[in-house]
Amino acid sequence: MEYLPHLRHAEADGVKIHISALDRLFSQYIRTRDHWTCQRCGKVHPPPTMALHYAHTYKRRHQLTRWDADNADALCYGCHQYFEEHWPEHLTWKRQRIGHPRFQRLTRRHQMVGRVDVVATALYYRQQLQSPERR
Numbered sequence: 001m002e003y004l005p006h007l008r009h010a011e012a013d014g015v016k017i018h019i020s021a022l023d024r025l026f027s028q029y030i031r032t033r034d035h036w037t038c039q040r041c042g043k044v045h046p047p048p049t050m051a052l053h054y055a056h057t058y059k060r061r062h063q064l065t066r067w068d069a070d071n072a073d074a075l076c077y078g079c080h081q082y083f084e085e086h087w088p089e090h091l092t093w094k095r096q097r098i099g100h101p102r103f104q105r106l107t108r109r110h111q112m113v114g115r116v117d118v119v120a121t122a123l124y125y126r127q128q129l130q131s132p133e134r135r
């Protein structure tokens with residue numbers, strides 16, 4: 001597993017992306033994809049809001065699944081907190097949500113060692129947010 005203790009930004013073809021900027025973009029993407037609705041309790045939190053989080057199933061310190069859309073869901077503060085305290089239940093919920101084959105692939109990606117192309121990932125999510133019909 002790969003960790004991100006020191007990586008602050010990435011650069012390719014003159015495009016510089018800060019990790020925190022990609023995190024914000026990814027958060028916006030996940031909550032938009034999930035219609036600003038907590039995926040566990042169903043409560044809607046229209047933007048702009050701080051009450052709806054994007055929650056990772058596998059912790060975000062693992063680079064290969066940090067910006068993986070299968071690894072994140074929009075959750076309200078209470079449900080995020082609940083899953084933090086009941087991780088096995090979070091895993092079961094996630095497996096039901098995306099189906100067993102996708103969950104297995106996600107788990108394999110989580111266990112792999114490698115680096116994410118941060119710039120390409122940022123460009124991808126920026127494009128997804130601009131073209132909702134392609135989601």
Ligand SMILES: [Zn+2]
Pocket residue numbers: 038039040041042043075076077078079080
């Ligand atoms: Zn909730």
